[in-house]
Amino acid sequence: MWMVNVRSPYGARRLALGMFALLLAALLLFPGQSQGLFDYLDGPVGQLVRLPLEAVSSLDQGISAMWQQYVSLQHVADENRRLKQDMDWLRGENNQLREAASATQRLASLLRFKEQALPAMVAAQVIGRDSSNRFRSVILNKGESDGIQKDMGVITPAGVVGRVVKTTGATAVVLLLTDPNNAIAGLIQRTRDEGIVEGVPQGHARLKYIPMLSAVKEGDHVVTSGLVGGFPRGLAIGTITAIDREEGALFQTAELAPEVDVDRVEEVLVIQAPQSQSADQTVTRPGPVSKPQP
């Protein structure tokens, strides 16, 4: 029987090249099956990697907190943090109320209407950033064991952050709103025109497929339309900063400044139940997102 002698340079080279070719062929010819095999192993490996990841993350957060609280002007930093939190809550409340008012106006003539209900949410902490530079994503300290699944929407009280794209037992990867691979159904709050919000490599976002006859203008707010899963209707996405109307084009495109500074986000809420389900089951008063329980 032919054997490879891995101690000889030529044997090792042949074996390495053969294995690489085999792996490449398996990944290209049977993507589903090979992905399934790795998915099966992801759970235990994720739990193993969780320990050093959380240790380093808590050390990092401890040093950051110490720096912010004790070194760089303790009182000013505290006050600033509190004011920023308040501002985020108020901004979220303002958006929800504006959306509720708009909905009320449109539906006032109807006798029956469904009030907006907010779905169940899980609070999570950001413990890391994407391991490569090619994607804009963050890593959360909650995963499948906390009920987080792929395609769930992620928000802060100020607005949309992104969508869960990958999970292990203990962590989840959230593709940010500003990543070019992300697409979220958006709605211009004033004109009620719909479009698709997607990220751009430069780090902001754009709203595509706005009808040519839309009277959209700079400063208009864009919210989630609730048409595609993950997000309920009316969550703030961003503000339009520029509009691109090309001669002969079928649609307009607008540049968006995201409502949430996704590069600095530290705590988020993961939306667990889709809006349609929770709206059918529970009817609550329309209002801002309730504060997460620690």
Added chain:
Amino acid sequence: MKKFLVYTALILLLVPVQTTLLPHVAIWDIKPDLGLVFAALIGVLAGELEGLMVGLAIGWILNLYSAGDLWLNLVTTGGAGLFAGLLARQVAEITPTMVAVGLLLLSLLGGLVAVANMNHASMADAWWMIEFVVVPQACFDAAVGAGLLWVLEQRFPVPRFGILDRYS
């Protein structure tokens, strides 16, 4: 067994360093890809087979913490270990400059494959990615890899630097 434990510890430590600590030292939002650098260095110092195996393990585990596709991470990081090992056999002496040039090429190649795999990017977006992400990251990877090899050379009696060490 000792080698296996060292590689396991290296891979487990690589995840928090790459995802939590490196963003603090990122320059223009670009951080070095330590997975690629370590896979290539292991390929150079321990041979292409070990480079491939460790590269595949690093690619797989780092992929758990990235929004990217699994196959892309496996192929780029595993491939970096393999090709670094194969290239190292072709040179008489391994110096930091050689490693820098090799890593620059491998990182550029991996970055270009990733850009070509972007589904919704326009041509302008792809060029922006190449200019402001792929090329700076390749330079960063090359500098970090050369620096690490220089430190290794200074601190430890690492074999395989000279051709006689590698083939005797």
